[in-house]
Amino acid sequence: MNKHFKKVLLCAGVAVGLCGCSGGMKDTLTLGCSNFSNSLDPSASPNSAWGTARYGIGEGLFRFDDTMNAQPYLCDTYEVNDEKTVWKFHIRDGVKFSNGKELTAAAVVASFEYLYEQERNYKGTNKPSQYLEYTDIAADDATNVVTIVTKRPYADLTKVLSHVNYIILDTESDMALAPVGTGPYKVVNNEVSVSMELERNEHYWNGEVPFEKLNIIYMEDSTIKSFALQAKDVDIVDSITTAHDLKMLRESEDFNVAETVSTRTAFSYINHDGVLGNDTLREAVLLAVDDETIAEVTLGGVYTAGCAVLPLTLDYGYNELIDKTPFNVELAKAKLDEAGIIDTDGDGIRELDGENISIDYISYVMKSLDVVAEAVAANLNDIGIDVKLRVLDSDTHWNMVANREFDLAINSWLTVPVGDPVGFLKNWYGKSDINYSGYQNNEYDILYEALLEEIDIMHQKTLIQRLQQILIDDSATMVNGYYESNLSSNAKIEGVTMPMSESFWITADIKPAEN
Template sequence: MKLRKRVTALILVVVAAVSLLSGCGTGGEESSGKTLNFGCTNFSDSLDPSAMVNAAWCVSRYSIGEGLFRFDEEMNAQPYLCDKYEVDATKTLWKFHIKEGVKFSNGQDVTASAAADSIKYMYDQEAKGKGTSTPSVFMKYESISGDDETGVVEIVTSKPYADLCAVLAHPYFSILDVNADTDMAANPIGTGPYAIEKYDTGVSIAMAANKYYWNGQVPYDHVNIIFIDDSSTKAMALKSGDVDIVENIVTSSDLDSLKRSSDFQVSETIGMRCGFSYINQKGILADSSLRKAILLALDDETMCDVTVGGMYTAGCSVLPSTLDYGYENLKDATPYDVQQAKKLLDDAGIVDTNGDGYRELNGKNINLNYLTYDSRNLTDFTEAVAAQLEAIGIKVTVKTTDADTEWNMLVAGEYDLLATNWMTVPVGDPYSYLDNWYSKSTANYCGYANDNYDRLYEQLEKEMDIKNRGEMIQQLQQILIDDAAVLIHGYYHSNMCSSKAVTGAEIHTADYYWITTAIKPAK
């Protein structure tokens, strides 16, 4: 209880600090006092979208930046900063017209050349190795140019794309004023309804209404983003009135409490996210018998239904069962079977020879380095996995870190297992997500390699027929299952919880949009 009181006191200090700053305002107008306090996990200490994928998502989620296109609830890309487009018969020449009257939050016009510069910035930073964001995974191009007289951005792609509009709806392609004299990591200038006043790294972000906003009235004069990583603390802050909205309460008891109360609203969606752990196959887990035994030893149903209180739906594939990619036709190659796991290890000679209770491989005790961070029940899963693997003589050391550090360690390959949660159809299609396991990809951080997977993935890149693509994606899933390439936790149920002081706080399917102009003060 004392700890909770200290946490509440800290939240109040942060709220007070950003509220004092909010009185300054960037809009030049007298404040009406309408302020939204939003509690969320801190996913990145940078807001430069080129720094890492989490930073790009934050720019979109906080309504700082917007793209040429935006996903609707069915994951169809709809024109946004772009009002019309055309594509030639080869699907390699694309022309996008910038909507009239759109400005950045510093008052500068969003011209075609400014939009082109923003997209090229991401690729320039990737080429220089200045960040870990990989826009090239989603789009490869020959040229990008902007004609300010016609207002058209022209993109010539290196290969045909079935739907480049959906690609440009990804947060990597939020249109920012990259030519502005500003620190991109702390103050990116976008076209969204809110603009940054002060960024206190790791603590809070104070934002004010963008007086140049192009798309209607901005509901709040000020928005305070307050970073609260612990789920129960987020729920407590919402109940106490310290914040108005929180994202992703992952403690089932806290979520049930909010659902039962008439004082709060809970918005949930199921379907697009997969919780999984990368298996680093550049180290000890290159041994296929060890990988398969690990998966056999894990009781997925109990972990999803009991350990995390039904916050996930159990499954065996990297793509959720709710998506139309043939899940019902897949065969789980490693269903829960502890005795079979032990037999597989014994038969492979992975045994405990020194009697310390832990098995050895190549003469050394197995001690798996398992990385996680506090988001979407990932720590609960890792601890449960460690306990269940202990039962078959596999030692696991769990290390909990922050999202940025975990991502950097993933890229560096400094792990054996690494828990994460991904949007599986980031551009309305799983092609780029499946790139995680394509051996020739720079995004393959786990070292997985399978010639059949690679050949099929390369065919998928060229296939434009939707039915054929679906069949290929089903086959790709089965290959990963058969190879024990990924440790699947399950399919996440996203949520957003709010007090009755606000309306319109809905969790979106795409999970790219948290703070939106739909969120307004209740009347």
């Protein structure tokens, strides 16, 4: 057996042993998954909010259904004025946090205010203000209503509030290690970056919680996750990305694979203030990357290749877009040669302004991003460009992205996290505080500002299509492909689904299968 696999299973066994139970017992559910962040505080980083939602700790006012429409959750009714700037949300009666405190309108407002107060420390994209800017938020505990006055009109604020950024937590709890929410499980022990132990929320408002305990065991490697599931060390695993493991799990009667059509794009930020600010070099880099082979062969079809920042599964004019940089190694070399970006000393590396071209490329181990990055690096080496690839933990990666300490930085993001891509497209808006690539295009900025004010859906689509084409024409970012998300589980467990939003994995619907 692989030594690394033995080590991971040993860690899993230790984590489970601490709980006095095993993944196979019916009172305990065990999830093996990537470590999204060392913090569970949604204000700490984009990955923190995802973990806290996915582990069944926190819930929001609304939740996406399977068609990415928002459904009431902790809010049961709402109303909005004609201008769509004043929104009133009635908080569901009878809901308690897992520590027994009542969920009041004031508690909801406190959660929002904490999130926005801490935003200055937020590392990475997906900031709360990226999706929702408000001028006032107030609570009326007598009526249990929260009123939000927005800075601009929102076509559908309920979709925005379905994003995991806005899960409601008791701000007096330990937000980093053991935040208290209204979800089916509560944290009782958190061994950072190794494992976490949770227990049933005895105060849960939305039905019976089937398992007494929930164990989270952090695993990064896809094959190790598959082995752990087969060995019954875990009941559920996320993100099986190796083709042969996924095929086996799909075909076996002992396992179920829940998959969803992806709205997720793997893309790399390009630092336009560094060596890749050179237009010819940047274009040649994109021409040299064989996206089809990486997606279909290297990754076995877990990704689908494409040229736009928004996946072809979304209705934003993908088929009308023109790919400026389809795979063409010879054209890439010719463009570099013509621009005088050549290897003058015979060391195999091209030079720009008298210096060897060396690209600082950062990645992290999630959804096969490290494998994609390795393949990209090999493609660039083939045209005489040196690549320094570093595979980091996700928190370090995002700190470096936020500080723009990279030439290329690969990421995997949901493109319509609030039901539309407006917030995602802010990544390339010149006046944005999340424009980590330093990209500037006046036409893009003008159209993006028009998009922010547009509430007509058809007009929005026209603007979004044009914004995508501008990014393609400018070689503004490297699109690596579109991911199909999955959760795999033991067939003795039922109720496991992969939501299109990829948000809430552990729910009270997951329970032992009936015989």
